[in-house]
Every structure is written in structure tokens, then in C-alpha cells.
Amino acid sequence: MTIEDAAFLRTLYIQEQGTVLRIENERFRVTEGEDENERDIVNIPSIKVGQIVIFGACMVTPAAMRFCLMHRIPIVLLSSRGKYFSRLESTDDVNIELECLQFDRSTDARFQVQCSRNFVQGKIHNASVLLKRRSEERNSLRLLDAIRQLQHLEGAVEQADSPDTVRGFEGRAAAVYFGVLGELLDREGFSFSKRTRRPPTDPVNAMLSFGYSLLFNNIFSMVRIHRLHPYVGFLHADKPTHPALVSDLIEEFRTVIDGMVLGLVNRHVIGPDEFSIVRRSNGQIRGCYLSDHARKVFLREFENLMHRRTTHTSTGYHISYRRCLDLQVQEFALFLKGEKEYIPFRRR
Missing domain, CATH: 3.100.10.20 (CRISPR-associated endonuclease Cas1, N-terminal domain)
Known part of the structure; x- marks a missing residue:
């Protein structure tokens, strides 16, 4: 290949x-x-x-x-x-030696902190890059302040001495980032004030959740291809039925979906009338969902995104996003085995 x-x-x-x-x-x-x-x-x-x-x-x-x-x-x-x-899926292609190493590393506090820092620094860096790119034509003090806060938090993560401390910085960064993301929407009928999931309660959150699910599934498949154990993570706590390693590896790429959703809204590709809100008997929102047509459009745009080219940070290769995801999982496997340092994916 x-x-x-x-x-x-x-x-x-x-x-x-x-x-x-x-x-x-x-x-x-x-x-x-x-x-x-x-x-x-x-x-x-x-x-x-x-x-x-x-x-x-x-x-x-x-x-x-x-x-x-x-x-x-x-x-x-x-x-x-x-x-x-x-x-x-088939379960006959298992690398016991690699999985045992992964389990051992997951109990190594120093290695766990190092992994957590890498994942979160990549995530925060990419969040600030997205805000910078999208705010260049906007005279918004809130956006500029959010970018400064994210840059400060990215640097602060380097000094974190425990996964809990790293998670704390991640939570603060997410609050800052999602607190201003709505300012990048330029279409009537769409608004965003906070991240809601399980269930998403508005069209923007519905698209974010759907996009993250598609991205998550792609990374899950790549984790299996490289014979890692998807349920043994380092930043996210191990829980039954939760693929913690996949949750770790997706963090650096979430803003790729965020940018795609902003584009779908601002380019009028998907309209506000292409969603349905389901309510409980007491009137509480049970969830907001894409229509069949909107979902088909979203899948088409997601596949176009996966074929779009970007620069892979560690290797410098100019490749598709899907190949970039695969290389990043491969790089983590090498890092796990002690063969090289792990460099998070950073958008330029």
C-alpha cells in the first residue's frame, strides 16, 4: 500500500x-x-x-x-x-504481545500523563487554529479572547502532572471553545450556545454528534487494523463497553468535523428545516435528528472531507484525512512500543 x-x-x-x-x-x-x-x-x-x-x-x-x-x-x-x-467483525487477528504491552502501559502513571498531554495539546491547538482561521474577517473581541485563552491552556497542559489535571485543562478549553463557536455561524435559523449530546438538542449539535460518530467509527476500524485494543485508553477512563483508546485518538481530529459543520451551515448546504425535534410527553426535548435527505448530504460531505488532503504533522506527508487518521493510529502503536515519540496531529 x-x-x-x-x-x-x-x-x-x-x-x-x-x-x-x-x-x-x-x-x-x-x-x-x-x-x-x-x-x-x-x-x-x-x-x-x-x-x-x-x-x-x-x-x-x-x-x-x-x-x-x-x-x-x-x-x-x-x-x-x-x-x-x-x-x-472478525476477532481472529489479535496481537497478544502488543495488547499486553498496552495493558501494562495503561498502568504506568508517567506514560499515561505523557499520552494525556499529547492528546489534549493537539486538541486545544487545533481548536485555536479553527477559531483563528474562521475569525479573520470578524471583528470579535470574544473570539480573540477565546484564542488567547486556548493558547494559554495549551501551554499549561505541558506542566500537568496527572491525567486528572490534564482533563481539567481539557474541560476548561472545551468551555472556552464551545462558548464562542456559535459566533462563526452566518445563517438565520442556526444557533449554538453550548455542546449538548445524548441527546443533541438542536441542529448544530445534531450534526456535531453525527460527525463525531462517523469519525469515531473510522478510528475504531483503524485501531483494529493496527491490532491495538480499542477499550484500553490513557486519557479517558476505562469503562465497560467504552472504547477508551478510540476516544483518546479522536480528540486531535474533532475540529475537522466542527469546520465541516460550519461549512454546511454557512454555505447553505443543509437548511434548518431538515431536522426533526422529538419531545417527551412532558415537553422535554428527547433529541434533534437529521432528516433522511440531510443525512445523505452529510454522509457525502463527510466522505469528501475524508478524501481532502492535509499535511500529516509527524511525517510531513501531504495525504487524505482518512490516511492521516490511519498514520496517527500507526504512530501511536510505535510510541506504545517505544520506537518513537508521539507527535499529535496539529493543523496549520
Whole structure:
């Protein structure tokens, strides 16, 4: 595989409800209807698919399931609104030696602090870069003050002597960053005052949550490809069913999604009327969700983003974002083994 080749993680998204995923002659077919009314929605060579993401009710034939397991093509199951349920993937490619090292390192206080600093410094740096880029044509004292605060916090993280202290700086930085993010929105009908999740309560938060979920899934797959244990982390506490390492590695890349969401709003790609707010019987918001059309547009833009080129900080390679994600996971594996220092991804 060349440094430019990210085809291993090309994603097949299936959103149409009631469809069937089949494998025939090493081609994936997504069909709807029965017998003589059956028609293909997708018909693609399996070699072009690195993972499959299914939204809602789609049947997977036993043959397709077996093919995916044999060829290590993960199937990710989401609700029709994008809530994560589970993954179906092969578990026969495990590096016990590397996983044992990862477990040992996770109890090494010095190593844990070093990892936490790297992840959070990268995250804060990229937050300040996004605000700088987007605020150049705005005369906003709040934005300038937020940028100064983030730069100060990025430097302060270097002196942190425990993961808890690092997490404290991360929390303060997030409050500063999300406190001014709404000033970068230029379209009526969209506003943002704070980050809300589980559930998101407004269109901007709904897009952020959906984008983070897609990014999270990509990094999860790369963690598995590089045979790391996704549930043993260093910045985020280990919890049952929580892929803590994936949560660690996503931090440096969250602002990539933030910038994409700002673009979707400000370029009028997705409108405020393409969301539905679900309420409980007492009137409390149960969640805000993208429409089927908005979700398709978002997925298209996300894939375009993953193919967009950027500069990988450690190697200097000018590559796609998806390949950049992969290289960063690979760099962490080398760091874990003591073969090189870990340099967080920093946007320019």
C-alpha cells in the first residue's frame, strides 16, 4: 500500500429501510423489492469496500455476513437516526504481545500523563487554529479572547502532572471553545450556545454528534487494523463497553468535523428545516435528528472531507484525512512500543 492509498477503508453506507445486503460473485448488492420486482440500489465490487455502515432496518444475508467476517470487513450497525448499536467483525487477528504491552502501559502513571498531554495539546491547538482561521474577517473581541485563552491552556497542559489535571485543562478549553463557536455561524435559523449530546438538542449539535460518530467509527476500524485494543485508553477512563483508546485518538481530529459543520451551515448546504425535534410527553426535548435527505448530504460531505488532503504533522506527508487518521493510529502503536515519540496531529 502506498502512502496515498486509503482504499482499505472505503465505506459503503446503507440507509434505505427494508433493503437486503447480498454478496454475489464477489460483488456487494443492496437490493429492495422481491422476486420480479427486485432491483439493485447498489452493485459494487467487494474489493472497493473497506467497511459497511448500516442505518436502521437492513437485512444482511448469511453469505454476505460470512464474506465480511472472512475478509475482515466490519459491519457497523446504527439506528435509522445514527445512534450506534454495535459492530460485527472478525476477532481472529489479535496481537497478544502488543495488547499486553498496552495493558501494562495503561498502568504506568508517567506514560499515561505523557499520552494525556499529547492528546489534549493537539486538541486545544487545533481548536485555536479553527477559531483563528474562521475569525479573520470578524471583528470579535470574544473570539480573540477565546484564542488567547486556548493558547494559554495549551501551554499549561505541558506542566500537568496527572491525567486528572490534564482533563481539567481539557474541560476548561472545551468551555472556552464551545462558548464562542456559535459566533462563526452566518445563517438565520442556526444557533449554538453550548455542546449538548445524548441527546443533541438542536441542529448544530445534531450534526456535531453525527460527525463525531462517523469519525469515531473510522478510528475504531483503524485501531483494529493496527491490532491495538480499542477499550484500553490513557486519557479517558476505562469503562465497560467504552472504547477508551478510540476516544483518546479522536480528540486531535474533532475540529475537522466542527469546520465541516460550519461549512454546511454557512454555505447553505443543509437548511434548518431538515431536522426533526422529538419531545417527551412532558415537553422535554428527547433529541434533534437529521432528516433522511440531510443525512445523505452529510454522509457525502463527510466522505469528501475524508478524501481532502492535509499535511500529516509527524511525517510531513501531504495525504487524505482518512490516511492521516490511519498514520496517527500507526504512530501511536510505535510510541506504545517505544520506537518513537508521539507527535499529535496539529493543523496549520
